[in-house]
Amino acid sequence: MEMSMVDKTRSVIENLVREGSFKWLIKTRTFFGEEFEEMGKSQSSGNNWITELAPMANLVVRRCSKILGISTSELQENFNAEASDSIKHPSLYARNFLEYCCFRALALSTQIKGYPNDKKFRQLIFDMMLAWEFPAASGQLLDNIHDVVTVGVEAFSRIGPAVPIIANVIISDNLFEVLTESTAGRLQFSVYEKYLSGLERAIRKLKTQSESSLLSAFRSAKGEKVLEVEGTITSQPVLQHVGISTWPGRLVLTDHAIYFEALRLLSYDTAKRYDLSDDLKQVIKPELTGPLGTRLFDKAVSYKSISLSEPAVMEFPELKGHTRRDYWLAIIREILYVHRFIHKFQITGVERDETLLKAILGILRVQALKEISSSIPLCCESLLMFNLCDKLPGGDLILETLANMSTSRESYRTNNFIAKGGMYSISSLAMASNLGSVFGMSSSVPNEAGLVVGEIAVGEMTSLERSVKESKSSYKEVVIAQETVDGVKVNDIETNLAVMKELLSPVTELGKWLLSLAYWEDPLKSMIFCSVFTYVICWGWLSYAFALTFIFMAVFMVLTRCFSQGRSVNELKVVVPPAMNTMEQLLAVQNAISQAEELIRDGNIVLLKLRALQLSIFPQASQKCAVLLLITALIMAFVPVKYIILLVFLDAFTMYSPLRKASTERWTRRLREWWFSVPAALVVLERAKENKKKR
Structure with missing residues (x-):
């Protein structure tokens, strides 16, 4: 046989x-x-x-x-x-x-x-x-x-991370999608070889930049590696904005900081260092820039920290889109996020070096992919593991798992790899030790077999792989939900208002019904409503009434799901208002701004009158207000809450009853007259002195 x-x-x-x-x-x-x-x-x-x-x-x-x-x-x-x-x-x-x-x-x-x-x-x-x-x-x-003759995603995600420079567990699926975008979801050897060739060139570029004299005076202290340089080509400048000043120059990213060297006539000025490795509450985000401080072009990155008096903005001008900016934003954030991860979980020594190396390898992969897919814009955040964990639902759990793997390295050495030979893949640090001196880390790398323990194990799913799988499963649901959100977005303000009006129609109808009861338009219904709620409040059943409302809503949702299985979802039908021309849109915007200004102005008047009452600028009004507050305080102190709620409810729903309507109108008029008699506190307007840097 x-x-x-x-x-x-x-x-x-x-x-x-x-x-x-x-x-x-x-x-x-x-x-x-x-x-x-x-x-x-x-x-x-x-x-x-x-x-x-x-x-x-x-x-x-x-x-x-x-x-x-x-x-x-x-x-x-x-x-x-x-x-x-x-x-x-x-x-x-x-x-x-x-x-x-x-x-x-x-x-x-x-x-x-x-x-x-x-x-x-x-x-x-x-x-x-x-x-x-x-x-x-x-x-x-x-x-x-x-x-x-081609490879699928499962094989790539299993074997690729065994060589950490090629891929890792967190980003392998996204990397595979980029590599197979033009080959129907299957990886061809020619594309794979181009990718590895790009990786080799990225490593060589990293070695050349890090061994050059570029910023040597700054980098020598921490042994920083130069990951990317921008602004050396005339057709692709980098502009730094601080205040209203703008200056061209060279931007350098290392594994610890950003450096900007302003361009002089024949040389560069002393570099400004923007730290990414220390905990300085840094905020790095996309920014709008333009001439004389205007906000027109979405092509810049803003760096803000507690060490700076005002943000530094680096602009990456290009004719179409903002691809350069997106790339730099992603790689700067990757270095910032990896240092935050190191600080949060207090990772030190060899494990710190390996964690930092993971971020560096991620940037090298993106650089390689930029070479082979220059015509296709990359979503760099999905290819950088710390960027991706910041975006994924449950990404914090992935980072916790990664930190636990780092801190428990000793148990991996003694229990797993040495005991089980080759049951685990190699680690990033052990792999990088033979890529050249540029990957030499600050900590000494001991020659122990346990050091080579990586992220995947033979025939098993590691805790990191499980965390990534759960997170990506949740992310698919988020993507589906976001697609529905994107599908219902409209840009026209009138259409948005029409949609909102239709969505709030049940609440509006409920409000109209309550107002009709409060104004006693149908005395019999109002009497029954007041009697029922008075009985509920007196017996202390108010909490049960709210609970019953929530139970009714839950039962309604369950029954709706059961009886709507297999049926099409009821769509919300909205009557679109007639389209407006440009002039009508401008008038509508102007009208909306005027109404907003009026609301803000009225709100300020209310606040100034309350300030006048508090400071007794008008003693008679302040005295009446103080007496009212004292009476209210005594009632709240000595009367049970149940009866206070009852009194407020009865007062609100009987104000316009036939017996109280005349007195309510009279007291309302007196209250309005009293409010109009209260003066507003004085306001002195001072113009702030402009203190902006000019060059």
């Missing part, structure tokens, strides 16, 4: 090679030629051939065994000895064993300097993803493996 399965596997591979189904693989991967030639021998002899695995998975495992310097049979023995029974379950065995081999091989491969530029390394990872999708030795998968 075993020999027949081997013969079948061998014949399938021979047919695939003969028919040219693997030509794309052999043509672009010459270093796999030997494996294909040896596979037939291995199957017939039984050496180094895992019967549970598909041919592609066997091919990848063979490569992993060569990297590790041990045979595939030894790898399988180690896995069987180290893995738990749940991981070795027959239905999961092939994929989990493949992950084990991949994680171990990648952990060793990333110890070679310059590995991102190694074509064999790039091709190996892509084939790991291919093999992960179809790991088991089933006949159907063998027959269809020649169709698998």
Whole structure:
């Protein structure tokens, strides 16, 4: 039985090679030629051939065994000895064993300097993803493996984060969407290779900038790395606004701060430093700018902190859109958010270095994607993990999980990785140690096996992956809800007022009904209403009445859901008011502004009269007011609340009854006359002295 399965596997591979189904693989991967030639021998002899695995998975495992310097049979023995029974379950065995081999091989491969530029390394990872999708030795998968020339999101999100520079658990899905935007949701090797080439160039650029003399006097103290520079090209200037002054210059972002160097005639002025690493209550947001302090162009970033007397605004002029501004806003916030995360959870030492490195790698990925998708604007916030956690529902829980993983690193070292060999992926810091001296961190990196514990584990979902999955599931609901919100937004003020009027119509009708009762338009209904509510208040049932109202609303919602299953949702129908021309719109705006000014003016008069009463500017009125307040205080002190509510209710709903209507009108007139006789407190208007910087 075993020999027949081997013969079948061998014949399938021979047919695939003969028919040219693997030509794309052999043509672009010459270093796999030997494996294909040896596979037939291995199957017939039984050496180094895992019967549970598909041919592609066997091919990848063979490569992993060569990297590790041990045979595939030894790898399988180690896995069987180290893995738990749940991981070795027959239905999961092939994929989990493949992950084990991949994680171990990648952990060793990333110890070679310059590995991102190694074509064999790039091709190996892509084939790991291919093999992960179809790991088991089933006949159907063998027959269809020649169709698998692209990679899906699950394989990418599982293997990609095993090399932290390629992806991480939090942003892997969003990264995959960007890479496959033009390839129908499947990752092609050509796109993947362009992405890794872009990453290699971004690393080289980071190394060149950080090793240059750029801002060396400022950066030497903290060993800051230069992540991005802008403003050196004449066609893409950066303008700094402070007050009404504007000056062109060069903007530099490091992993600790922002620097702006104003441009002189032939050189740059001394750099101004805007700190991102200390807790200075920084606020970084998009800003509008324009000539002479006007707010016209949405192309700037504002930096505000307690160390500055006024905000500093950096503008990124461009003809269309605000892509440059959005990119800089995202990467500046990423550095700010990672330092806030470090401060909040008090992360220090090696773990602090690794956390900061995660943010740096995220910025490098965005830079690589900008290269390969220059025609498509990127949503940078969704590709930077700390930006994304700030936006995702439950993002704070993701950060808490990440912090717990960092602070419990010691338990990972002693309990997990050392005890279970290659059951975990490699960490960012261990991976970056061989990318060059530019990634050298402030803390010494001990050569311990436990340090390489990463974010994913063989055959298991780590706590971080669970948090991310739950958060993204909630985020999908938020996106769906936001789509409904965007669908009902209208820009016309008249239409918005019409929609609001229609939505508030039930409340309006209820208000009209209560007013009709209060004005005793139907004496019988008003009498019944007052009697019922008087009885409820006297017996102390008011809280039960409100509770019954809420119960009625809940029951109504449940019944509506039950009886409306499968039916179309009732749409709100609004009669759109006739469209106005430009002049009518301007007049309507002017009228609205006039009404708002009148309301504010009347409100100020009320406040000034109350101030006059308080300060006894008009003694007679103040005396009457003081007596009224004293009586009210005595009533509230000695009369039970139940009776106070009863008195207020009866007074309000019997004011316009036939018996009290004449006296109510008389007292209302006297109260209005008294209010008009109260003078307003004096106001002295002083003009503030303008003290703005001018250059």
